[in-house]
Amino acid sequence: MSEIILKAHNITRSYFEGKVQTDVLKNVNIDIYSDKLTAIIGKSGSGKSTLLHILGTLDTPTSGELIYKGEDLTKFSSNKKAEFRNQNLGFVYQFHHLLGDFSALENVMMPLLIGGISTKEAKERATSYLEKVGLSHRINYKPSEMSGGERQRVAIARALSNKPNIILADEPTGNLDAQNASDIFDLFMDLAKNEHVAVVMVTHDNGLAQKCDLVYQMKDGVINAN
Numbered sequence: 001m002s003e004i005i006l007k008a009h010n011i012t013r014s015y016f017e018g019k020v021q022t023d024v025l026k027n028v029n030i031d032i033y034s035d036k037l038t039a040i041i042g043k044s045g046s047g048k049s050t051l052l053h054i055l056g057t058l059d060t061p062t063s064g065e066l067i068y069k070g071e072d073l074t075k076f077s078s079n080k081k082a083e084f085r086n087q088n089l090g091f092v093y094q095f096h097h098l099l100g101d102f103s104a105l106e107n108v109m110m111p112l113l114i115g116g117i118s119t120k121e122a123k124e125r126a127t128s129y130l131e132k133v134g135l136s137h138r139i140n141y142k143p144s145e146m147s148g149g150e151r152q153r154v155a156i157a158r159a160l161s162n163k164p165n166i167i168l169a170d171e172p173t174g175n176l177d178a179q180n181a182s183d184i185f186d187l188f189m190d191l192a193k194n195e196h197v198a199v200v201m202v203t204h205d206n207g208l209a210q211k212c213d214l215v216y217q218m219k220d221g222v223i224n225a226n
Helices: 048-055 078-088 104-114 119-132 148-160 178-194
Strands: 004-017 020-033 037-041 063-068 089-093 166-170 198-202 214-219 222-225
Touching: 004 048, 020 037, 020 048, 020 198, 020 222, 037 048, 037 178, 048 166, 048 198, 078 089, 089 148, 104 119, 104 148, 119 148, 148 166, 148 178, 166 178, 178 198
Parallel strands: 037 198, 037 214, 089 166, 166 198
Antiparallel strands: 004 020, 004 063, 214 222
């Protein structure tokens, strides 16, 4: 049964330039469930990416709480937030940010090796996740030798490699054609249902969003559940 794994409560985010205050998020409330695919939609400038960065502890709200297993993540130190991200979160972006000189396998292994996992285990885990995303035949290929959809799958395998509880995806299909976008969406849905990962996806693609379990519409820093 799905449960709330991350809860944002009355989140505000304001930026100050001299005496000018710009409110990007205004008392936002959102519940993220395990086993569910959650979409956040809205026009550019509505606050979607700012919210995603706060959910990922990459940005700190001006006020409000971000509750994970009874703890308010906004109160964590920078080091503790980094530790939380490494242990619990996976990030996927519109641009895959793969290292061009390294193979798909090496790209997925890299964060594991940095995290202190042995080369043997990192290789086994990276190979396993590349198989999960349908790239067992591409593990020794470099990004330049793969299609856009394949590169994004490598990025997803890399995000999964530390076995996160939550995947945060910012426009993950933004650079893909319709078929590849649909394939990536199906992969996220499979992860939510079968790997019990909470997937949060910021997207401009309303068609894909409507297939999600939960849809939040953002406008002018305010959020509504559809």
